Amino acid sequence: MVTSATAPAVFDLEARLDLYRVQLTLRKFEARAYDLFLENLVKGTSHLSLGQEAIAAGVAAAMRPDDWTFATYRGHAHTLARGVPMTPVMAELLGRTNGLMAGKGGSMHLTSVEHGVMGSYAIIGAHLPIACGAAWSAQYRGTDQVAVCFFGDGSVNIGAFHEALNFAAIWKLPVVFICENNLWMEYTRTSEVTAVANPAADRASAYGLESIIVDGNDAEAVYAVASAAIERARAGEGPSMIEATTYRHGGHSRADPGKYRPDSEVAEWLAKDPIPRYRAFLLEVGATEEQLVAIEEDVTAAVERAVDEAKAGDVPGEEYLMKDLWADGGSSWRN
């Protein structure tokens, strides 16, 4: 287990305050998105990263702007952490034309190619092979870009996971797989349906990879292991897999209150909430209360601004319906 105690002290205070700001942004964005669901402004479903923010924030801090992320349907945090502005993400949730994809993708498919966010994928495990493809492209073209692929603990029992890991290993692809182990699939505890105790890490050796587990509620610890893995990939030394232990504060998705989890377990993990924990740590390492409050006020205002801007977006008209199936911009299948 890698913890913050073993993480290298690579952060100066300014970088730490940035990392706090990113985590807080993810937290407040998700909380606000949840409000908007309750107001029925966000339709359909959504999967929040409340409680898991340290992973997206820590990994993003370790990435270069031209690296790629491949996220899951629980991908708001991973998208925002790469620097995608909040307004188009919120507008996408609201189904507006100023959304990242003008409302055509929705919460589960956030993509922003200009930020290296190469999609959020809602079929469990499917994006692991796709991330391998991006890594293959970097390897073939001789760039030193790295593909980072997030997935949940429930993904480790699907075939695509195993195909992708073997494939990445034999081709020594520059890809980093990051399992966000929040202990629960949807309603079922992952350990009840998984043959090994550590769903990703215990499978690593089957593909010749090191077994790495990190405290996923510690952004700096995540940053440390992610940096090492990314640099390894960049240097042509092949893939890595990181299992980051965490917990989702809410249910699996919008309609799930998460009542199947014991109260004591939820309480235990709420006490390990990455954000208050990092706040306390920042005060220990020299941040002032005033600095932190200023960030908090800033972030709150920025989220509110994003909500207002998103709400002000237009509802997409018919002109969006039939466009961009094909590369020519249209959707015609016949002459």
Added chain:
Amino acid sequence: MAQLTYREAIARGIAQEMQRDQSVVMIGEDIGAAGGVFKGTVGLFDEFGPLRVRDTPISEQAILGAAMGAAMTGLRPIAEIMFADFFAVCWDIVANEIAKSRYMTNGQVSFPLVIRSGNGGGLRFGAQHSQSVENWAMMVPGLKVVVPSNAVDVIGLMAASVRDNDPVIFLEEKALYASKMDVPDGEIVDELGKASVLRQGADATMVALGNMVPRSMAAAEKLAEEGIDCTVVDLRSLVPLDVTTVLREVGSTGHLFTVEENPRLLGWGAELASIVAEEAFYDLDGPIVRITTPHIPLPAADALEDMAIPSVGRIVESVSKAMNA
């Protein structure tokens, strides 16, 4: 001019594109030094090397996922799924990921990739290595579907598919691999979505695809002896679909026969029949007739397989019966 088999035309078509564009790469099982299980890629490994012609494990999801990820980051991969039946183990990547992602992202990403696969029956391989799956691919929004029926078309349509910026399912007809024809020297580049009128007749129009094209041509010769003069249209691609040519040729004869190897239900001919019924109803002088494989898995025994897939005899009989009704 050289005489080439359909299988040799595959390697020639791919080589033509790989020589032209460094971003064209190949990925698949046994495609490298082995030259492909159907010998469709012979010579490419030697010419372009292991970095451009890459063998993979038996991992169809990894093969197509890798093709997709590569296509969205600057390459133009040609992936092989050995037998088209195997699409069933990686259909998520095809139907949910590759086909939907351009639309879902409002056009942020494109997928200039080709997925080649050995399609159809005739080789006595039994039900899991023989199905014609063109209708699986045709019904997924976001896929182009190409099925060449001869060596020249293999080269030209391969070039068009590789150069296309959208995903193309390129179905190679296993029963035609050994068929030969004269192929001109030099670059051959065709166009997707253009049907070919291979034979012009006054009485009835047969529309066929892939392996059913030569059979329809042979049937047309026999039908001519009976005094039924047939037009034969080779569709060549299902998406884009050349409706204009079909409507024109049906309009000139008043009769449409589709000749399809896919199992009956929702075969491509059903869509074509629906279009003709809707848009050219008053041009028709008789019912539209679909000649298809029955709605069964293909049997292995040669006697049974021959009964299942539309044969020259069955095509002649079906057309003759309808025309003399």
